[in-house]
Amino acid sequence: MTQPLFSAPGMAQLDAIVRPGMLCAFDFDGTLANITALPEAAMTLPSLLAGLRELCHLTPVAVITGRSIDDVRRRLGFAPAHVIGNHGAEGLPGWERDVLAQRGDVAAWLRVFARESGPWREPGIQIEDKGGSLSVHYRHASDPRAAEAALGARLRLLSPHPRVVGGKAVFNLVPESAPDKGVALRALMTLCGTDTAFYAGDDVTDEDVFALRDPRVFCLRVGAEPDSAADWQVDAPADMRAVVQALLARLRHSAP
Numbered sequence: 001m002t003q004p005l006f007s008a009p010g011m012a013q014l015d016a017i018v019r020p021g022m023l024c025a026f027d028f029d030g031t032l033a034n035i036t037a038l039p040e041a042a043m044t045l046p047s048l049l050a051g052l053r054e055l056c057h058l059t060p061v062a063v064i065t066g067r068s069i070d071d072v073r074r075r076l077g078f079a080p081a082h083v084i085g086n087h088g089a090e091g092l093p094g095w096e097r098d099v100l101a102q103r104g105d106v107a108a109w110l111r112v113f114a115r116e117s118g119p120w121r122e123p124g125i126q127i128e129d130k131g132g133s134l135s136v137h138y139r140h141a142s143d144p145r146a147a148e149a150a151l152g153a154r155l156r157l158l159s160p161h162p163r164v165v166g167g168k169a170v171f172n173l174v175p176e177s178a179p180d181k182g183v184a185l186r187a188l189m190t191l192c193g194t195d196t197a198f199y200a201g202d203d204v205t206d207e208d209v210f211a212l213r214d215p216r217v218f219c220l221r222v223g224a225e226p227d228s229a230a231d232w233q234v235d236a237p238a239d240m241r242a243v244v245q246a247l248l249a250r251l252r253h254s255a256p
């Protein structure tokens with residue numbers, strides 16, 4: 001069950017896992033940035049920037065996002081050692097050969113959207129082409145619940161068959177062969193040569209990390225979600241300032 005991070009057990013668990021060289025990884029939207037009505041308006045909260053920049057000097061930092069790498073880099077305001085895009089599918093060392101096939105899937109779905117009068121034709125539906133995956137946003141549909149139902153039914157029938165992952169007023173379509181955020185986090189831990197990691201995320205695709213149930217990974221869910229597989233929770237991106245400060249305090253203390 002998810003418990004409040006800022007509690008005696010939460011702080012004790014953080015003490016147990018933080019060590020020099022550990023990987024600190026973050027989702028972007030809803031974790032480092034507030035959810036905004038338009039995807040293009042999201043930016044890292046200014047209150048987080050100084051702490052995140054210092055963290056990058058102390059230990060390997062990663063951002064693992066559903067956005068494309070180019071897009072998220074413009075929004076970060078700091079320079080993590082690793083940026084992985086498309087829910088784990090973009091930028092992961094060792095997976096370069098698969099990227100071409102994945103882009104073929106995305107192109108095939110876009111062709112269906114272009115030729116069919118499906119629910120994606122409704123004004124207010126925004127299709128975000130991220131190269132390695134697609135996001136179909138229905139936040140601005142005239143009836144978002146009806147759009148969700150219609151899109152959900154149709155998108156699951158696409159060929160090639162996508163992994164359809166829900167989110168904040170969005171369906172993410174990811175090639176079935178693509179690595180998810182859990183695969184990405186583990187690969188980055190190996191790359192960084194670290195035994196332990198911290199990961200914070202707010203959404204359905206972040207549950208791919210939490211569901212690893214890897215005792216070496218400290219899992220923090222941002223925002224209440226009773227069914228989350230994360231052990232720890234904070235309420236909102238604004239709380240991430242105190243989270244980053246808690247990591248910094250321990251890493252400064254444990255630096256060699």
Ligand SMILES: O=P(O)(O)OC[C@H]1O[C@H](O[C@H]2O[C@H](CO)[C@@H](O)[C@H](O)[C@H]2O)[C@H](O)[C@@H](O)[C@@H]1O
Nearest residue numbers: 028029035036037038039042065066067168170
């Ligand atoms: O993995 P993340 O970094 O959390 O990215 C997930 C998706 O985030 C973006 O969409 C969501 O955030 C937007 C800005 O707050 C919001 O307007 C939208 O309704 C949300 O679904 C982004 O546009 C997607 O590409 C990401 O997959």
